[in-house]
Amino acid sequence: MKQHNNRKVALIVGAQGVIGRNLSAYLEAQQEWDIIGLSRRGGEETPYLKHIAVDLMNEADTQKKLGHLTTVTHIFYAAYQDAGTWAGLVAPNMTMLQNVVNVVEPVATQLQHISLMQGYKVYGAHLGPFKTPARESDAGTFMPPEFNMSQQHFLEHKQRGKSWTWSAIRPSVVGGFALGNPMNLAMVIAVYAAISKELGLPLRFPGKPGAYHTLMEMTDANLLAKATAWAATNDAGANSAFNINNGDLFRWSDLWPRIARYFDMEVADPLPIPLAEVMADKAPLWNNMMEKYGLQHSYEEVSSWKFGDFVFSWDYDFFADGSKARRAGFHEFVDTAAMFMEIFDNFKKMKVIP
Numbered sequence: 001m002k003q004h005n006n007r008k009v010a011l012i013v014g015a016q017g018v019i020g021r022n023l024s025a026y027l028e029a030q031q032e033w034d035i036i037g038l039s040r041r042g043g044e045e046t047p048y049l050k051h052i053a054v055d056l057m058n059e060a061d062t063q064k065k066l067g068h069l070t071t072v073t074h075i076f077y078a079a080y081q082d083a084g085t086w087a088g089l090v091a092p093n094m095t096m097l098q099n100v101v102n103v104v105e106p107v108a109t110q111l112q113h114i115s116l117m118q119g120y121k122v123y124g125a126h127l128g129p130f131k132t133p134a135r136e137s138d139a140g141t142f143m144p145p146e147f148n149m150s151q152q153h154f155l156e157h158k159q160r161g162k163s164w165t166w167s168a169i170r171p172s173v174v175g176g177f178a179l180g181n182p183m184n185l186a187m188v189i190a191v192y193a194a195i196s197k198e199l200g201l202p203l204r205f206p207g208k209p210g211a212y213h214t215l216m217e218m219t220d221a222n223l224l225a226k227a228t229a230w231a232a233t234n235d236a237g238a239n240s241a242f243n244i245n246n247g248d249l250f251r252w253s254d255l256w257p258r259i260a261r262y263f264d265m266e267v268a269d270p271l272p273i274p275l276a277e278v279m280a281d282k283a284p285l286w287n288n289m290m291e292k293y294g295l296q297h298s299y300e301e302v303s304s305w306k307f308g309d310f311v312f313s314w315d316y317d318f319f320a321d322g323s324k325a326r327r328a329g330f331h332e333f334v335d336t337a338a339m340f341m342e343i344f345d346n347f348k349k350m351k352v353i354p
Contacts, residue, residue, distance in 0.1 A: 008233075009034045011072045013100055014079030015051065016043055018178035018221055019117055019171075023076055024049060026225035036069065038079070038100075056096040057081070062103050072108040074232050075100065078117040082182065086126075086145070093147040094154065101158060111164045113232045114155055118148040118170045118241070120320060129316035132215075136170070136241045136324055152241070165238035167231040169224070172245045172320065173311060175339050176221025177346045179301045185218075186343040187352075188308035192275065193263045194353045195282055198289055202266040205256050206273035207312025212253045217245045217319040220334040227330055236328035243320040247333035258337055262344060275305040275312075293354040302352060
């Protein structure tokens with residue numbers, strides 16, 4: 001890819017996920033970036049966005065596909081490889097990051113920054129009740145393994161004595177528009193609502209009873225893109241970690257009836273419903289809905305049920321202190337309820353839901 005004049009060159013690792021897609025769109029809209037997106041399957045290109053299909057688990061393929069990227073100025077790492085166990089996440093996710101950095105960093109002589117996408121798992125949020133509000137200094141204070149901190153330590157060590165800097169971005173649950181993403185809560189809610197309505201059912205919160213009343217927060221994907229770019233291009237973001245969230249807190253007990261009103265549905269009392277189980281047989285129903293309403297996306301593309309069960313099981317407060325980023329100069333915020341409604345609107349426009 002030829003660099004256009006003195007424009008910045010972004011290498012987005014994990015370009016087809018909800019985070020990578022939104023970051024790519026945001027950078028392209030700034031009109032000062034050339035963008036290279038990495039993923040397993042490639043993607044649609046524009047004059048300023050090129051894609052490379054690469055197997056980052058394979059060192060030889062990574063070298064072959066990325067060894068020529070001498071003009072990269074910023075690496076945005078947002079890739080993730082799932083595994084059967086929590087400990088099992090360390091090896092594949094470390095391998096992918098190491099392969100990218102070990103190949104690109106030596107040849108990209110103009111490299112300025114490496115951005116690492118993390119999350120609240122660095123605080124043990126996935127394990128159970130954790131210290132809230134979590135602050136950046138609380139990361140990694142529980143028994144390893146924990147792949148996010150292993151990745152950060154790798155970057156910290158790699159950066160010593162170098163002119164480039166790093167940042168670690170820690171969003172809450174990310175809300176955005178992306179198909180085929182296993183961690184898309186807005187998609188879970190929208191498709192669950194559509195199927196419930198088709199069956200003539202009320203919109204019933206399917207999580208643990210305690211989860212209906214705990215304090216939650218989310219991170220809008222567009223806000224996250226802005227924050228990620230900010231940290232990567234400002235001195236205040238150098239060699240530091242930042243919690244990035246919308247800036248407001250909510251309880252499902254307040255938000256759920258508002259979501260039901262959006263879909264013109266009644267609300268019923270919460271009932272623990274394992275979505276991964278009860279939605280396993282709904283593909284034929286969805287196929288009928290696709291024909292009935294002209295929907296454009298298969299049941300497989302819109303299913304994120306395991307993630308929904310995961311989030312709706314949190315019967316403990318789930319939020320972090322986002323003031324460090326604000327003190328450093330990032331002042332954007334988003335109304336979470338409005339974020340959901342906008343995402344649902346987009347799902348309707350794209351014929352994801354009726």
